[in-house]
Amino acid sequence: MSAVTEFLQQVVEGLGSGAVYASLALALVLIYRFTGIVNFAQGELAMLSTYVAWQLVASGMPFWLALPVTLAVSFAGGMLVERIVIRPVQGAPELTVVIVTVGLFIFVNALAGLIWSFTVKDFPQPFPDGGLDLAGVRVDWSTLGIIGVVAVVMGLLYLLFQHTAIGLTMRAVACNPASARLSGIRVGRVLMLGWGLAATVGAVSGVLVAPLLFLEPNMMGGVLIYAFAAATLGGFDSPVGAVVGGLFVGVAETLTGAYVDVVGADLKVGVPLVIILAVLLVRPQGLFGRAAVERA
């Protein structure tokens, strides 16, 4: 295998994991846009959704039926979380809200351990084995499948936001909640909807990554770090940025692991740290984000 195909091979694999980071980053960005909250529990909610999917499949449901059911459950779960946990602190200082999401992180993580134990579970691979051979670069069906699913999710979100009445109200709330409320939009409901959507998008990332990482309560911890790096790189207020950032982080991670000997597989988790620090030093608002302007 020539050096070039080897390189391309790594890039393809990077894009595969990047798509997973992108979808969790997208969930983070959605919530940030709507509520200005960085949801530290996003990964854990995705992990919980993945357990729901696992439970459904384990009880005999075919995967492609279990997936929509899981997404529906996640949507409802996300709305519930907003209503019960987040609404009471909505508008409170950032610190309060973050601590609450950290509390949610700890709680959900332990809850999954309580229900399903901390032993690793095999998650069914929804995509067939094998793959395409593109000029010597092997593209697994699973990689293609992951990228495809994430692309579909993104397309649907785009349609929802840009071409439906609900999307319009949601954008109005994200843009200016006070004005939106004055023009008769039920802001509370829209926020619930936003959290539901984010939980759904997050669930997609969990279900996609579970066959690769094996399912256990701490599965999403690492993914969350990469998603944070992706969102920081793309800009926390930019959905497009989240996707681009996710793909970039995925490729950067794989290439660093493969080509930088000092780093290797075990220290790859340092990549998001370096990316976050570099972005904050060079272009703090991220590639696609808008710089914050302070108004007293």
Added chain:
Amino acid sequence: MSTIIATLGTGRARRLRAALTVLLAAAVAVGAPFYFAPFQVFQLTMVLLYAVALAGLNLLVGFGGQISLGHGAFFAAGAYTAAVMLDRYDTGHLATLPVAAAGCFLLGLGFGVPALRLRGLYLALVTLAFAVFLPPLLKRLEPVTGGSMGLTVDKLQPPAWSGLAEDQWLYLVVLAVTAVALLLARNLLRSRVGRALLAVRDNESAAEVMGVRLSLHKTLAFAWSAMFAGVAGCLYTWVIGFVSPDSFSFVLSITLLAGLVVGGLASLYGPLLGAAFVMYVPSVSQDVSEAAPGVVFGLLIITVMFVAPTGLAGLPGRVRAAVARRLPRRAPTSARTPEAESAPDGEPEPDAESGPESLAESGPGGDPESLAESAPDAEESAAASAPDVSPKSPAASDPSATDTPADLAVADAEPVGAPPRTEKE
């Protein structure tokens, strides 16, 4: 009870009471290792050293309004600094403390500079990433750190003249360091730096306009805070005599934050309560199930933020206020009770005057009364910044009240509780 406090609450009687309290507390603290069994003494020692880490975290989170999800990493850095010095250079225990402290201070500065230039949660992200990165890094640096096997070093041994057992000596040494650290944290807060920090927390823009250099103070607060964590880590090595990467996983960072929140943010003795929490809750609930500590911690954090944002430390003050509201009003008593809860509209509460007073009265040095005093005061400030959760939560639990004007007002007025605090500057 509040009548007693009112009568004792002034002048010499107050100072006398304070001195007595401190003497009593000191006597109990020093006497403890001679009363309890070695294992219990060990647990108390751990409580004390966690308290040092939490006091540092409190500087940052409670008083600085910034979040670190990676204090376990600084704790680890301190512990490893001490362990490596003892293991490879055989420096003796005492030398490791200043090195660990200084090293973590610098590490904090290094991460603080990029993360704290900006508003928002970037510090939380950076520290989280750092906490996740550190254990694999420690495993990789095997020649120095011993890899995943960790390092075993000598515990701190009692000198022969003392005639003390190892656990007793360790306890007393850690007690001394903790006392110094807590005192340092308290004095730091009463200094110019501390006041600047509070101003930044309560209203960044206003603080900046008044000439506080935001990034400098936030970064310094973070560095101090990392230093405290490093000192705690160093003590950990002295006490346990063993470090390994897995002792300092991300869970430690989360547990520290959880303990602090439950113990009481922005309270001077909240860290002690929180440390007891960090020490005992896992060991007690672990018997129930592996997941139980997490469930308990998670639920408690959320509950505390909803109903008692000042944590355990603020509870007596809140209860007193609640009781006082129900009692018929008597002039002197009711004037002294903090009424933070009864002022959901953000009116400056009657007790707000006692805040600046207790901050300014740093004159009678080491006056522990003001330590106790600043609990309601800390509650005020916490009520000013963190919460306004409490007034709102009842409204939010009623679905029909979701779209009330109060909710609406929140959207544009971001530093809700700022006015009472700014009076002090």
